Amino acid sequence: MILNTPGSPHIHAKTSVTAIMLNVVLALIPAIVAYVWFFGWGILVHMFIAAATALLTEAFVLYLRKKPIAPALLDGSALVTAILIAFCIPPLAPWWISLTGTAFAIVIAKHLYGGLGYNPFNPAMVGYAMLLISFPREMTAWLSPGTIEQLSLNLAETFTTIFSDAPIPDAVTMASPLDTVKTELARGQSISGLPQETLSGMFAGKGWEWCNMAFLLGGAYLLYKKIIHWHIPVAVLASLVMFSALFYMIDNEHYLSPLIHIFSGATMICAFFIATDPVTASTTPKGRLIYGAGIGILIYIIRTWGGYPDAVAFAVLLMNIAVPTIDHYTKPRVFGK
């Protein structure tokens, strides 16, 4: 009698890429709530546009590449990319922003390199960087937290605002706290002379600190679920704190405090959700520390002396380039050697 002869092992843990991706989405829920609370419904609309774009372009590219479509759509990776992009887009930005950004991320950053598992650059960050460079005005028009209460837009109104051609009035938009600080410092202002509302809130800008806290919470969940390793988030935050503390101690009038650095801007989403993207991050334990530390240091350098107020996308993309080299030099010691 002929029997089946599969190779060992004959049992398999009940894990899947889909489960990992769904856990990531789950971990993002507190941050979504915080965003909606402080910046209105816009993020949900953009998330919807981005998700639809991601799934459609993914399916289309897979069709062109003659690859099976269903398993790739079900793995959830495109969905995560879409959600991460939506977090980076100002809530009342026009609809085509999230559409082009996501399509660029999926087609150019992911599939032109071979699809899931083969892309050297984080697709969400490639999409965001493209948007930031191409549409700087739309991409920096953040609502000041609280203005949304004055605007009092409900979900349907937000939807029509995003899909209408009329630009949102300048009065309700403002630069993010990091952006304002950068502009003011460049003007020769010192930090104590900044306008009051810039860094209102408890310690790192109203709204922003809570959003970052929500990402921290989600990140803790991912760590607990063992979906991400501790190395990258710890290295990103530690290096950023160390660098900012050093300069803050030297001159606290011209350098922001470590607290503002880690709880403002996109620091937490970067540390727990973007830098930890396994495909594009270093894969050795030591390498993850180096990779994370590199991102933290680059964030500080670009935020402080570079041309952009926040630096997560560029820091991550720059370190993505370094990953093969880092991996090569950080092979762990083999048992017995």
Place this chain on the structure above:
Amino acid sequence: MAKDGELIMKFGKLFSFRGGLNLAKYQHEPADTTIGITGIPERLIFPLQQHIGEPAEPVVNVGDKVLKGQLIAQATGPISAPVHASSSGTITAISDYPVPHASGLKASCIELHTDGCDQWIADRKIIGNTYKQLSPIELGEHIHQAGIVGMGGAGFPTNIKLNAGQQNAVDTLIINGAECEPWVSCDDMLMRERPAEIIIGAQIMMHALHARRCIIAIEDNKPAACSSLKNTINSLKPQADSNNNPGTLEIIEVPTIYPTGGEKQLIKILTNKEIANKELPQNSGIICHNVATATAVYRAIFCAEPLISRLITITGDIPHSQNREVLIGTPAGDLIEMGGGQRSALKQIIMGGPMMGIALQSDETPVIKTTFCLIGQTRKSTLVDITNKNILPCIRCGACADVCPAQLLPQQLYWYARARDFKKIKDYSLSDCIECGFCDYVCPSNIPLVQYYRYAKAEIFSLEKEKQKSDIARTRHEFHLSRLQREKEERAARHKQKINKLAARRPAIDSPAIDSPAMDSPEQKKSPPHTAINTAQNNKNIETP
């Protein structure tokens, strides 16, 4: 080589190895908690190779009547083991049958049709307690003649791992009772039911090795086995003291983590020493034997019984899973039937544990000396079948690296195996992979990683063989060229000598007239055909090495 100072190890404190996971959720107690006895099957099949090393050589012919315990194939070469008939009957064939090997290839076997009498050979010489008067070499010879090999799965001839005491100071004997694979419970059963055999076997091994201490390592989820062995040690102690046995025996519970039962992982846990790939534990003063091997040694010395039966777990989708004492050579399908399983409903049979076992290609494949478990699976399998799952691309999540007990980077190995970049894969120490299957087990993309590694290992092996071959051919060719050159020079030298000789003789015989160049030319013309013949002969040499 271990120095004396290093041999003092701190026991009592356990260490850990990196990687591994608890697989206790798969632990599966057999329905019957006694040792089942199987009848004598109609037909027994004895593969000539049930061990690592050279296959044994048949010493019987088709048609011969043999008795239980009779030698039917003898060892060949220094690393080999003999094979004995496990029941009486008639040899009906010596030819190729399916054997438990991952390659799925058939191999040479001796087929025996049993007569049901189960008649033992006469004149069995029991050594018994006099083993203490034997030298390690004599003792090793007895164990060798009994055909004993490592019964934990590796099948390395046991006598070789007992003679290490000759060259190396082996301080510690570890008896491995950590059967870490889920579903398997035969070693547990053995420790519970036959503790005295294990302990006396261990004492014999200690004697052969001149080991000062023996540790029996048991997983902490087997308290019954542990207490049964402890009681036996206590009851045997006065006897051991009166015999002036200087060695100590202790039982150490180790954590239930797959793959604790791996020799290197167990040594790491017990001693914190890491034995590198291709290193031998005895160089660190340690020898590791399986509990079942210890029993086999006991039986060889005290019962004059060669290795013809063993305990195996028979489980899977069968109504009556049980640990059974099984004759070596029994076809797997027979045993599944004895457990109440339907032979025709079988979809696959796994020999060994679910993590590292081999899926047999035929239900006729026999149980061999290294078989410890049979898992029969029907279509509605209770084991998770991954063959139907979607294989997704590797997302480099690193779950595999977290569990790898060899501390490798399975995700990188996979990458280079796929790319057929064998140079790079060697840099990532593929050869250190023990194929425990853990990377595969945890992979969220369902990638059959171990199969990729086996493929890469096989490719590297054949590439190296080819390289060796071409190296040999090249050196041969170079040698051939240099010989041609040498011959040419020698010929030239001889030729010159001759001319000189002739020139010297000439004035004496006939002084004038003969033109010397004219004499030379025919000689010169002759030489090319010579060379051609030489070349032809040399070519022939190359072709038939």
